[in-house]
Amino acid sequence: MKEKTQVEDIDRSLYDFRYSDDDFYKVRGGLTAEIVEEISREKNDPAWMRDFRLKSLEVYNSLDVPDWGPSIEGLDMDNIVTYVRPNMKKMATSWDDVPEDIKNTFERLGIPEAERKSLAGVGAQYDSEVVYHSIKEEMARQGVIYTDMESALHGEYADMIKEHFMKALPITEHKFVALHGAVWSGGSFVYVPKGVKLDIPLQSYFRFNAKGAGQFEHTLIIVEEGGYCHFIEGCSAPKYNVANIHAGCVELYVRKNATLRYSTIENWSKNMYNLNSKRAIVEEGGKIEWVSGSFGSHISYLYPMSVLNGEGARAEFTGVTFAGNGQNLDTGTKVLHNAKNTYSYINTRSISKDGGINTFRSSVHMTPNASGSKSAVSCESLMVDSISRSDTIPAMDVRVSDADVGHEARIGRISDDTVFYLMSRGLSEEDAKALIVRGFADNVSKELPLEYAVEMNNLITLEMKGSIG
Amino acid sequence: MMKINNLPARTWNHLNMNDTSVSLDLTCAGPLDYEEELPAGVDRVTGRGISPFSDRPLRTGLGTEFDMAMGDTGIKPSGYIVSEKNKIEMPVYQTFKYDSEDDCNVNLMDYTIGENGCLTVIQNFVSEETAKEKTAIVQNRYTIAKGGSLTIVQIQALSDNFTFFSDIGGHIDNDGNFKLVQIILGGGRNYYGSFTDLVGKSSKVDVDVAYSLNRQQTLDMNYVGNHCGKLSESDINVSGVMKGEAKKLFRGTIDFHCGCSGSKGAELENVLLIDDTIVNQTIPLILCDEEDVEGAHGATIGRLDDNILLYLNSRGIEKSEAYALMERAKLDAVAGQIKDKRTRDYVAAKIDEMTA
Numbered sequence: 001m002k003e004k005t006q007v008e009d010i011d012r013s014l015y016d017f018r019y020s021d022d023d024f025y026k027v028r029g030g031l032t033a034e035i036v037e038e039i040s041r042e043k044n045d046p047a048w049m050r051d052f053r054l055k056s057l058e059v060y061n062s063l064d065v066p067d068w069g070p071s072i073e074g075l076d077m078d079n080i081v082t083y084v085r086p087n088m089k090k091m092a093t094s095w096d097d098v099p100e101d102i103k104n105t106f107e108r109l110g111i112p113e114a115e116r117k118s119l120a121g122v123g124a125q126y127d128s129e130v131v132y133h134s135i136k137e138e139m140a141r142q143g144v145i146y147t148d149m150e151s152a153l154h155g156e157y158a159d160m161i162k163e164h165f166m167k168a169l170p171i172t173e174h175k176f177v178a179l180h181g182a183v184w185s186g187g188s189f190v191y192v193p194k195g196v197k198l199d200i201p202l203q204s205y206f207r208f209n210a211k212g213a214g215q216f217e218h219t220l221i222i223v224e225e226g227g228y229c230h231f232i233e234g235c236s237a238p239k240y241n242v243a244n245i246h247a248g249c250v251e252l253y254v255r256k257n258a259t260l261r262y263s264t265i266e267n268w269s270k271n272m273y274n275l276n277s278k279r280a281i282v283e284e285g286g287k288i289e290w291v292s293g294s295f296g297s298h299i300s301y302l303y304p305m306s307v308l309n310g311e312g313a314r315a316e317f318t319g320v321t322f323a324g325n326g327q328n329l330d331t332g333t334k335v336l337h338n339a340k341n342t343y344s345y346i347n348t349r350s351i352s353k354d355g356g357i358n359t360f361r362s363s364v365h366m367t368p369n370a371s372g373s374k375s376a377v378s379c380e381s382l383m384v385d386s387i388s389r390s391d392t393i394p395a396m397d398v399r400v401s402d403a404d405v406g407h408e409a410r411i412g413r414i415s416d417d418t419v420f421y422l423m424s425r426g427l428s429e430e431d432a433k434a435l436i437v438r439g440f441a442d443n444v445s446k447e448l449p450l451e452y453a454v455e456m457n458n459l460i461t462l463e464m465k466g467s468i469g
Numbered sequence: 470m471m472k473i474n475n476l477p478a479r480t481w482n483h484l485n486m487n488d489t490s491v492s493l494d495l496t497c498a499g500p501l502d503y504e505e506e507l508p509a510g511v512d513r514v515t516g517r518g519i520s521p522f523s524d525r526p527l528r529t530g531l532g533t534e535f536d537m538a539m540g541d542t543g544i545k546p547s548g549y550i551v552s553e554k555n556k557i558e559m560p561v562y563q564t565f566k567y568d569s570e571d572d573c574n575v576n577l578m579d580y581t582i583g584e585n586g587c588l589t590v591i592q593n594f595v596s597e598e599t600a601k602e603k604t605a606i607v608q609n610r611y612t613i614a615k616g617g618s619l620t621i622v623q624i625q626a627l628s629d630n631f632t633f634f635s636d637i638g639g640h641i642d643n644d645g646n647f648k649l650v651q652i653i654l655g656g657g658r659n660y661y662g663s664f665t666d667l668v669g670k671s672s673k674v675d676v677d678v679a680y681s682l683n684r685q686q687t688l689d690m691n692y693v694g695n696h697c698g699k700l701s702e703s704d705i706n707v708s709g710v711m712k713g714e715a716k717k718l719f720r721g722t723i724d725f726h727c728g729c730s731g732s733k734g735a736e737l738e739n740v741l742l743i744d745d746t747i748v749n750q751t752i753p754l755i756l757c758d759e760e761d762v763e764g765a766h767g768a769t770i771g772r773l774d775d776n777i778l779l780y781l782n783s784r785g786i787e788k789s790e791a792y793a794l795m796e797r798a799k800l801d802a803v804a805g806q807i808k809d810k811r812t813r814d815y816v817a818a819k820i821d822e823m824t825a
Contacts, residue, residue: 068479068487361480368745386727386760393480396770398749401742404771411725411757411764 019101021210024127025085029212030078033057036182039083043150043185048162056171056181063175070299070328070357075243075273081213082183084127091148092132102126109236111205119232121146123204125217128185139198145191146202149218152189161189164220168251168279168307176275176301180216180249187217187248190231192258197228201263206248208237208268214245221251223258223286230261232452236296239269243298246272252280254288256310261289265452267459268296270326275301284310284339291447292319294331295459303361305334308342308373319348320444322460323356323388332361332393337370337403346377347443351460353384362394364405371402381411382440384433434461471538473531474662474691477722478756486718486752488532489689491660493604494573495542501565501574501605508559511588512550517579517610522640522668527610529638530662530691536636539577539608546610548579551586551617560589560622560809565607567596567627573604580609582617582645589620591812596627596655604632611639613647615669620648622807626819629657629684636662643669643698650806652816653680653688653709654823662691667701667729678707679803681796681823682715682747691720692736696729696762705736708803710796716748723755723764730761738768741795797824 025042027035036057040050065072092098095112106112106124115122121135123146130148139146145157153161171181188204208215223229237244246268254260260280268274274297280288290304306315317333335344350358364375381390392409414436422432438445438460445453472488479487507513529536551557567574582588594605605627613619619639627633633656641647647665665674674694682688694703705721723734736753753766773795781791797820804816 068481359478363481363484371745381755381757383757383760383762386730388760389758391478391754391756392766393478393754394752395480395484395486396749396751396768397484398742398751398770399745399747401745401747402772403742405768406770407751407753407766407768409753409755409764409766411755411762413760413762 019105019209021084021127023087024210026081026210027083029081031057031080031082031182035082039183039185042083042085044154046153046158049153053182056178059171060175060178060182063178065175066301069301069330072273072299075245079212079242080245081210082216083185084210084213085129086126086131088129088131091130091151093134095132098132102131105207105209106205109205109207114203118200119203120198120200121202123148123188125186125204125206127208127210127213128215130186142196143193144196144198145189147189149187149189149220157189157191160191161220164222164251164253166249166251168253168281169249169277173277176247177249177277180218180247180277183214184216184218184249187219190221190229192223192227192229194224195226198230201230201232203232203234206233206235208235208244208246211240212242212244214247217248219248219250221260222253223255223260225256225258227255227258230263232263234265234267236267237269237272240271242271244272245275247275250278252288254280254282254286256283257285259287259289261291263291263448263452265293265455266296270296270298272297273299278304279307280305281307281309282313282315285312286310287314290317290319290333291444292317293444294319294321294329297329298326300329300331302331303334305336306344307336307338308344309338311340313339313342315344317346317348318443318447320441321350321358323350323352323358325354325356328357330359330361334363335365335375337366337373337375339369341372342370343373344375348379349441349443350381350390351384351437351440352381352388352390355387357389358391360392360394363397365397366400366403366405368399370400374404375406377407379409382437383411383413471534473535473660474689474720475532476720476752476754477693477724478754480752486720486750489660489718493538495538495575497571498542498544498573498575499571500544500576501567501569503576504564504566506562508557508561510555510557511561512552513547514550515545515547517546522612525640525666525668527638527640528664528666529608529610529636530664530693531634531636531660532662539575542575544575544577546577546579548581549588550581551583551588553583554585555583556587557589560591563590563592565592565594565605567594567600567603567605567631571603573606575606576608578607578609580611580619582611582613582619584614585616586614587618589622589809591622591809592624593815594623594625594627594633596631598628600628600630602630606634608636611647613639613641613645615643615645617642617645620650622650622812624652624812624816624819625655627655629655629686631656632658634660638664640666640668641672641674644671645669646673646675648675649677650803651678652800652803653678654819657686659686659688661688664693664695665703666695667698667703669698671700672698673702674704676705677803677806679800680709681800682709682717683712684714686715688717690718693722693724694734696723696725696732696734699729700731701729702732703734708739708799710741710743710799711747711749712743714746718750719752721753721766723766725757725759725762725764727758729759732759732762734762734764736766739799740770741773741792741799742771743792793824
């Protein structure tokens with residue numbers, strides 16, 4: 001007789017550690033004009049940014065919370081501290097200048113080692129501020145800019161920031177992007193000049209340490225004509241028994257014939273409300289490649305959007321979402337085909353176990369400008385047990401006849417026969433199931449650099465740990 | 470305003486797919502006196518049948534608000550009871566000729582299929598091309614007992630002056646099955662919904678819909694297979710052609726509830742787009758609260774495949790002819806699901822008339 005598999009919760013000791021933040025600067029909890037002004041003052045914002053923050057707050061207060069996704073009732077903004085600044089005089093460009101606790105945090109997460117081995121540049125954010133940023137000299141010599149948003153806003157790139165900041169993702173889009181506009185802090189600015197191709201990736205890592213706080217980093221990337229860039233973002237946090245919020249914003253501008261690959265391994269702790277917004281504007285012949293692994297958070301709303309504005313522009317979205325105990329992860333993507341001969345390919349996998357809830361949500365919209373365009377969507381869901389849930393909600397809106405839109409979705413369970421076969425070859429049931437799930441998620445892992453694929457596979461193994469036959 | 474065709478799981482409001490708002494004036498609504506051919510062995514009744522699923526509210530595709538509005542009209546439902554083991558070979562023919570001066574006709578139908586009973590109902594909706602602006606509503610509610618079978622065939626060829634509502638819903642017990650065939654050739658503004666509650670073990674629903682939309686015609690659909698019983702099955706196939714400034718929204722949902730282990734659900738949509746002025750929206754959902762199920766959906770939307778076009782061109786068939794051929798093929802494929810020859814011939818003639 002077959003027995004049911006019990007799946008234990010994840011062992012997150014690798015990520016679940018914290019240091020004291022007693023000497024950090026914090027605003028009081030809540031969200032008021034006074035708090036927004038205080039953040040603006042502390043960050044020495046130019047006047048336009050201060051006005052922008054206040055306008056965003058107005059918009060935030062005027063918009064309703066979404067009525068279509070997971071409940072966010074447990075998130076009380078009156079108790080959220082929206083700005084926490086580590087006790088550092090200025091951002092470091094050498095790890096030796098980073099305070100010991102913070103440096104230890106990133107050492108444990110393997111960031112400096114990854115920088116030495118395989119990255120062209122690294123940004124490290126701790127709570128609300130970027131604490132470390134560097135770029136390899138040869139990249140800088142080619143004119144590549146990789147710096148924190150605050151430096152860009154105040155330095156020689158100020159005009160470029162003003163021209164692009166929250167233009168791809170306007171604050172009126174939804175409530176939490178307006179929240180971001182009001183209290184944003186930290187994040188990275190990347191500029192890849194015309195024709196420059198970065199062979200090795202850049203990475204920003206966001207570490208959240210403070211209890212009951214929010215992280216609102218802003219990432220702005222511009223890849224000029226013919227350029228190439230691979231940008232990796234990683235994130236983690238210790239688990240607390242109160243809600244934390246992450247409402248970052250990512251704006252990507254992919255110019256003519258340029259390519260940008262944006263990879264994310266999201267591993268927030270399970271008290272996190274991850275209400276993140278990402279959008280890429282792609283011009284003629286350009287390409288955006290999203291690679292997304294979502295493993296953490298209590299609640300997630302995450303739908304990177306590609307706006308294909310130029311003829312021949314392309315978007316690929318490859319994603320895997322793993323929802324375990326106490327998680328309700330609403331993820332997916334949106335593509336707007338708004339020019340001739342544009343192309344999109346969406347390939348996602350979701351795994352639900354131990355009471356976890358997964359929702360794949362997508363939208364493919366073809367405007368009357370999109371003649372000759374094609375879109376293919378494939379989503380597969382795996383149910384590991386009968387106490388979990390998995391929904392797929394894909395929408396298609398086609399307003400041009402000369403187009404091809406294909407969609408397929410499947411939902412199912414781990415095949416008993418496959419598990420039996422693997423067990424007959426000497427694997428334990430736990431290992432057999434972990435192997436099957438890793439194989440199921442290989443659409444993402446094979447798109448990641450080796451080190452990150454290994455990390456993702458380890459996360460899956462951790463999630464599957466405790467399976468007993 | 471009333472909200473109908475509510476999506477069982479909501480999505481982004483800006484897509485305008487979660488539901489549809491309609492304004493419906495039912496103050497002067499009355500039933501249409503339709504023509505009926507009733508085979509022997511079918512009992513005609515007035516009023517709602519008694520459902521063995523008294524603890525489960527009966528839901529319909531157009532939704533609770535619409536269903537309540539129908540109840541509030543005070544119009545008495547009429548329908549049929551098929552007794553235990555009574556397999557009615559001949560279909561019931563119902564012809565709805567909307568030639569009266571009424572602004573709004575509402576017909577509420579109710580079917581009770583006894584254990585191992587079997588019934589086919591063929592509903593034909595027609596009007597003169599010059600008919601005045603009018604609203605026509607037909608609601609079909611059913612209960613299918615163990616091993617019972619009900620087939621409803623609807624052929625709608627109303628003029629563009631019509632706003633047409635087809636609302637269907639019912640429960641199915643163990644080994645029962647419900648088959649729905651809908652061919653939509655007319656109507657200016659069309660609202661179709663079907664909710665099948667697969668309560669019993671091995672209960673089954675099979676939906677086949679074909680449509681051809683042109684001019685400013687609109688079609689708003691909502692089909693739900695609600696899997697509660699073990700080993701239940703649902704299969705939803707929708708196929709159509711869009712021309713002119715037509716607008717269509719297809720919602721299809723396979724909803725696997727906890728406990729429906731061994732169930733399977735599939736939905737497939739195929740749309741051929743001919744003009745750039747169409748609006749085609751599709752949202753096929755799979756909701757899954759049970760591990761041991763298989764669900765799949767697929768959609769193919771767009772122009773005629775280049776290879777098919779090339780092949781047809783090489784046989785001397787022009788592009789416009791090729792599209793007409795494909796339009797006909799889509800409608801014929803669903804019409805072929807109708808077992809009754811008389812109806813098949815009628816549909817073929819209607820398709821001839823439309824594609825001539």
